[in-house]
Amino acid sequence: MTFALVALNASAQKAGGRGWLDNDHLQTRYGALEFKGGYPTDETAKRLRDAVELNRAIDVYMTQMPTVSWYAVWKGTADAGSKQPNQMIIWETLMDGQTLLLTGNTETVYGLASIDLRKGPVVIDVPPKMLGGVSDIRQTEIAGLGPTGVDKGQGGKLLILPPGYNGQVPDGYIVRKSASYRAVFGVRGFQVDGRTDQAVALMKKARIYALADAAHPPAQVFFNGSGKEVDTVFPDTVAFFDDLGTLVADEPADIFTTNDRFAMSNIGMVSGKPFKPGDAQRKLLNEAAQLGGAYARVNGFASDDPDRMAYPDRKWEYTFIGGSATWDAQGYVNADRRAAFAYSAIGMSPAMADKSVGQGSQYIWSMRDSQGRFLDGGKNYKLHVPAHVPVKNFWSVVVYDAVSRSLLRTQQRLPSVSTYTGPVANSDGSIDIYFGPKAPAGKEKNWVQTVPNKGWFTLFRFYGPLEPYFDKSWKPGDIEEVK
Template identity: 70%
Template sequence: MLQRCKLTVLIGLILMSTQAFAQKEVSNDWIEDAHLKSRYGELDFKGGYPSAESAQRLREALFVNRAVEVYLAQMPTVSWYSVWKGTQQAGQAKPNQLVIWESLMDAQTLLLTGNTETVYGLAAVDLRNGPVVIEVPPKMLGGVSDIRQAEIIGIGPGGMDKGQGGKVLLLPPGYEGTVPQGYLVGHSPSYRAVFGVRGFQVDGSTAPAVALMKQTRIYPLSAAANPPAQAFFNGSGQRVDTLFPDNIAFFDELGRLVQDEPKAIFTDPDRFAMANVGLVSGQPFQPDAAQKKLLAEAAQLGGAYARVNGFDSRDPARLVYPDRKWEWTFIGGSATWDAQGYVNSDRRAAFAYSAIGMSPAMASKAVGVGSQYIWTMRDADGAYLDGGRDYHLRIPANVPVKDFWSVVVYDAQTRSLLRTGQKFPSISQYSGPVVNADGSVDIWFGPVAPAGKEKNWVQTVPGKGWFTIMRFYGPLGPFFDKTWRPEDIARR
């Protein structure tokens, strides 16, 4: 009898333990028999296993999710490739041409947040046939970046040439040939690179900067003994398109780079994510019809999220001033986006969707050197800037710059210069705005100029959103310590 009681107790303990284990399983929300409602539709499971329809739906959702992540992560690369192609194909598409915006950039150029006050020069460098020489004159500002927008060589006082100029020799990936003496050598991890320079106006004239840039020479090292004539193309007033797409063509462009650039330019996580959507190093990108449909969806979602990430950021470090709507373009103050001890891909993507040129000089916090950029797409009340409304911005006296300041307006759709009846949608130190008695400057935005304010007015377009970037060239101490700060843009 006693043994039977012990056995009964033991069985009871086992049953209790089994029930407790079963309850523990339930508490972990493991799926057994369920009909789940999700953002991907209704999902069916039986005995813990998905139905064929649910499995397919989830596979497609994972494919799209990974493709969106690829879109965001590879945006700087595809964008820079678009710049490379746009400048390569401009004009007569000569292989050694340098595109110079001799009369400044205007709304005809489709380039992410270009500046209307600075003379720009861009050249597509192709290293697939061997090393390339770039002769740069003294006092040139700029550099060479690989296809990932990472700087290979800086040019200027803080660059490899120390502002003295010289012959830059760009070597392709894995180059094992002889490197001649007398060159400033840069090793490019990619076969495609972009040479970019900029110059400032002198007494309102672009001529000195253009003349300096036209001393540049680009040619293959193999032709160093007898270089070809340098080709130039004036980009001012021309439709030079350097913008990347928000459709499946984005993945086609990336597929070209994955196919014929060294796989080492992408990280292991990059390659894993890309392989899962059919982008495999060294292989043609050939998605089937079903994959094309999903990639087209992912590109649209990627562009949509990029706009949320950039135009509706919740990053607490984005605000320049705690009481105003101005935001940093380089959130965290790093052009490599690793100020937190890791690469913040959201910050990088927010920049890359609306801007190009991730040069350390653009984020350097050096008094009187380089440049700083702040932007806003909202008015003082927090509403997005509307091209059909009228606004006012007051810039206090004594803007803290050694060189110059500018306020430039951009189309929120293209992120390029806003196309209006004005040649330049901007006000700057160079444009000669009317200055108030106290040294401040009032800027007016809207479809129609306020009477008597034409000199300080930037035209906007009803139905189009817009944003503005304020640039500080040679920023001084009051900018960095924030004892000087612009007002918010206010509706009037």
């Protein structure tokens, strides 16, 4: 996203008809700009420098959102519970609205751990059949785990090396190197017969410890995140830039592109140096974060990307626009598509975007009703889900707060309807799901509570999607307002 300087008059035509600025007074969106003999006045120079710095800061906000978001996950995970090194949070009775995490779901058991490589390599003892992986601070996968991962689903000792590590690597490890000193270990498990105990037990077989402690690993610390205040969502204030400044200062410079580093240097962030903006710059950066957050909501919730629509006759949109987790389906990285995802979600994994019939997962989302209006928590709606949802594993419809982009907090603990919640089906096998402040009489099993004066959106998840999802011979109805 780039904001161009636009002059609103044609006075520049004076200079020989060539469009050069001479003795000109321009009225622009940035105020009056004056030039005398081709030279800017001091006021004009200051005004334009401030405008360019603000615009570059907004660009930095949009471009670095995935990194700062993942750092928020890293910090929120490390600061929860006992705050001990290598602790692992497990949402043992599923994730609920008390946790602030971008579009987490209410059906799978999550486990998260912050990996800190600043003191040396870290070992993760992975049990067999564990699903998940490790990603660096840029949300780039270091190692996937599971049948298609580095362990082939057999488990093993995963050794994560820090950037630039040249020490001895012992035998018997699956070795991977991280581009950053901070990494996130994330795993998930499925319910069995509506219970989470098997998934939790498997996760509790994992161990995380420094390679230096491999001979005598310390006891693994687990923290149950269910029903707990765990905050992993990044801010839309100057604190966003404080977090980014921390990463620029002490992570390797090459995790950022040269263009990234140039843009960040223009707002005072230089690799290896502490970020210490003065009061005036902090005020400007706070404005940039708020404008960036405002544009992120336009970019994500009111996108005009023609490839976002999942169906030509529905309001459902793809979360991975272009079908690529690397956002380069057009031959270049589309930073707007990446930012649209990053503002409301985490986990840019190919398994979430690539077509793989009966494997992985697929996601569509909607924030509008059948008439194109944003969803209103004070109104009542109905979603018709045709019979035979095309999934091998399970499906879910989960409701999120449009402000926090996290699970909507209501009197319902889990704001969702899914395979696991046992909704009542119609005679033809289809299911009607209701949304609103109060349940329609007799529809409690098929109802998700919403909150007046709060916008909301929903994700429709398909785990193990089957061919009718991909060829679109099956598709959900739109969300329709019910008067």
